[in-house]
Amino acid sequence: MADLQSTNRVALARCRETTFGVTPANPVFKAIRQTQSGLNANPKTKVTSEIRGDRQVTDLILVGQDANGNIGGELAFQVADDDLEEALQGTWSNSPSIINTGAGTPISALSATTATVTTPLGSQFVAGMLVLTGGFTASANDGLLIGVSSSTATTVVFPASTFTVDAAPVAGAFLRQVGFVGAATDIAAVTSGGNALTSTTLDFTTLGIQVGEWVKVGDGDHAGCSFATAADNGYCRVSVVAAHRLSFDRVPTGWVADAGTGVTLRCFTGDFLTNGSTKRPNTIERQYLDHSPVTYEYLRGMTLNTLQIDGKQQDIATYTKTYMGRDAYLPSPMVRISGATDVAAPTYGVLNTSSNVGRIGFDGSTITGPNFVLSTSIVINNNLRSQSAIGSVGAVGTGNGEFNVTGRLETYFGDPSVYQKVINNTLTSYDLRVGRADGNRESLLIDLPSIKMSGGAPSVSGKNQDVTLPGAFQAIMDAVKGYTMSVGRFWYLPIV
Structure with missing residues (x-):
């Protein structure tokens, strides 16, 4: 007897579309790390209204179709980068980096002072940039933090005797700006x-x-x-x-x-992202790996509508994203789309809320005692709407709505400082930094520069309990910066 399909053997991947609802030719699918998925293809049907003398129904007619649903995941560095870009509808502004895709390409050589690179990659680096190195054959060339001395289109020059000579750096070798000196x-x-x-x-x-x-x-x-x-x-x-x-x-x-x-x-x-208005639809591929042969399902036009990030005390940081899309495509037979290739998911470890939270900032200061944080959440909602039209079974697009960011911040009621901002409708701010506590300490920093507390009162739940303040907030456009939310992505941070 054939094995039944196990949830542990369902894989997800996605490919960004150039045109809504159209899977690109020779698509490159990025694997999605997930804890659960509730993606659905939803046919819309109507029963015929024809009247028959024998009182029977003669048909159920397909009149439309849409696709939507959610995917849950655990927060880790790089894992949510595309999700954040799609939720904010902005574009990552990335610091200069050069990463070898093969031996000697595009970093072709390393002398004691100079990296030789493919033109014009060297020109993105300038004097004073602080560069992190890694992935080279000689371990002495890895994990260095060094300032750029000068550059040309084909060279990045560092101080004397910086490197061990490498005639053909291997695939994966990299130079990445992580700051300045x-x-x-x-x-x-x-x-x-x-x-x-x-x-x-x-x-x-x-x-x-x-x-x-x-x-x-x-x-x-x-x-x-x-x-x-x-x-x-x-x-x-x-x-x-x-x-x-x-x-x-x-x-x-x-x-x-x-x-x-x-x-x-x-x-x-680090790299920097702020909210904008650029929608990015995806084709999401679902693989049923227990089937023999493996079967494939495609949900097209999947545009990220909401993204929620949650942190609870002594737990794993999690996020949930919901999509609104066009339709589902089931190949017949259910084989993979021709020309499809794969990109593995990032492998950084899952972040927890104990040792991987560098800071929760409120009104510009780190929240510590006596108002220790019990839980926090941020919800991004793009308020998308599905657009249908005559001549199309699936949606013809998704309409953009208001970019709305809300959240919750539950603290111990150690003093009235947070509560006063609820009562007085005080303009304040919120920021959250999460990241690795080991290695290069790669981190994300989420910043809401202008928020107002929309609710919250001290909660007295019964005997022998701590009084808490479950506060809610609304992010608003910062009058000076002109945006509501930003995300910083740090590839390296010192311990102190």
């Missing part, structure tokens, strides 16, 4: 005219830094790479980028002036 004593922390970093030589406008982006100031893992003033080494949010002044509207508590004497300051930046 100043010469000794070049960068200072200032408070005059507002909180900022200033420089004498380094030009901040050349480094790809954007307004609203968060920057980790200081590298406490390496001597001489952070400010002597401990309070100045932390996360700052950029408000203005000028040639020799990087201004901040959020800084660590206790920020003061520090001349940076003798310090070769390192600061860490």
